Amino acid sequence: xxxxxxxxxxxxxxxxxxxxxxxxxxxxxxxxxxxxxxxxxxxxxxxxxxxxxxxxxxxxxxxxxxxxxxxxxxxxxxxxxxxxxxxxxxxxxxxxxxxxxxxxxxxxxxxxxxxxxxxxxxxxxxxxxxxxxxxxxxxxxxxxxxxxxxxxxxxxxxxxxxxxxxxxxxxxxxxxxxxxxxxxxxxxxxxxxxxxxxxxxxxxxxxxxxxxxxxxxxxxxxxxxxxxxxxxxxxxxxxxxxxx
Numbered sequence: 001x002x003x004x005x006x007x008x009x010x011x012x013x014x015x016x017x018x019x020x021x022x023x024x025x026x027x028x029x030x031x032x033x034x035x036x037x038x039x040x041x042x043x044x045x046x047x048x049x050x051x052x053x054x055x056x057x058x059x060x061x062x063x064x065x066x067x068x069x070x071x072x073x074x075x076x077x078x079x080x081x082x083x084x085x086x087x088x089x090x091x092x093x094x095x096x097x098x099x100x101x102x103x104x105x106x107x108x109x110x111x112x113x114x115x116x117x118x119x120x121x122x123x124x125x126x127x128x129x130x131x132x133x134x135x136x137x138x139x140x141x142x143x144x145x146x147x148x149x150x151x152x153x154x155x156x157x158x159x160x161x162x163x164x165x166x167x168x169x170x171x172x173x174x175x176x177x178x179x180x181x182x183x184x185x186x187x188x189x190x191x192x193x194x195x196x197x198x199x200x201x202x203x204x205x206x207x208x209x210x211x212x213x214x215x216x217x218x219x220x221x222x223x224x225x226x227x228x229x230x231x232x233x234x235x236x237x238x239x240x241x242x243x244x
Contacts, residue, residue: 088173088212088231090147097121100132107135107173107212110149112160119164131168134161135212138195140188141177148174154195155202162203171210171228172196176218185218189225 084104091099091108096117099106109115115134122132136157139148149157154172161169174192176185192213200208214222214230222230234240 093117097125101126101129103132105133105135105170108137108147109134109157109161110137110139110147112157115157115161115164115167119166122166129166131166133168133170135171135173135210136161136169138172138174138192140174140192143177146175151191151195154199158199158203162206169206169208171208171212172199173210173212175215176213176222178217180218182218182221185221186225189213189218189222189227193226 086105086107087103088107093114100118100121137148139146176188196208211227212229214227216232216235219230
């Protein structure tokens, strides 16, 4: 299991003996970014994966670019075998260079200028690396406190991503509003699925297969509305104790 960092940090740590998880084998530990294990986790009804998320910190001060992501590569001395790192927290543009080389997937692309920055750094610093998988983060609840592109602006961002030759758009990510009934949560997730379906219909070459949505309070509603990835924390690790 690996723990990855918030976008504001520059490194990740990997504990030698991670604690067992109550949900069984094949569940990864995710931070404000995510690490999903590749050793055949138990499939969700819609078929992709489940991750658990927490926070760990490690400092790194030199400014050299990390190795590009991918099987067998790692950032800042972390051996990258058997798992993938997904960034799921907000990403500042001034951190795009490090993120473009460190993470295997970035789930929080929410504006055109960020997409172009990631694409440019990937092209300049890691020209031989494969295109970086990315998801569009959608603010489906419309809450000012949440990151994400407004639903009406998703097609324009998707078109901009298609023009980024060093990025690989794979789907949509969203964080649902807190405290909703199951019916209301399902309506939000269904709206994100409809956005994804519209993108796939307009762009069958990509298919936009990934729907990353659902956390500890609402993952069941998300799965019922087609989530292919869910992001679990408290339901796996318990409540935060003020340190993590």
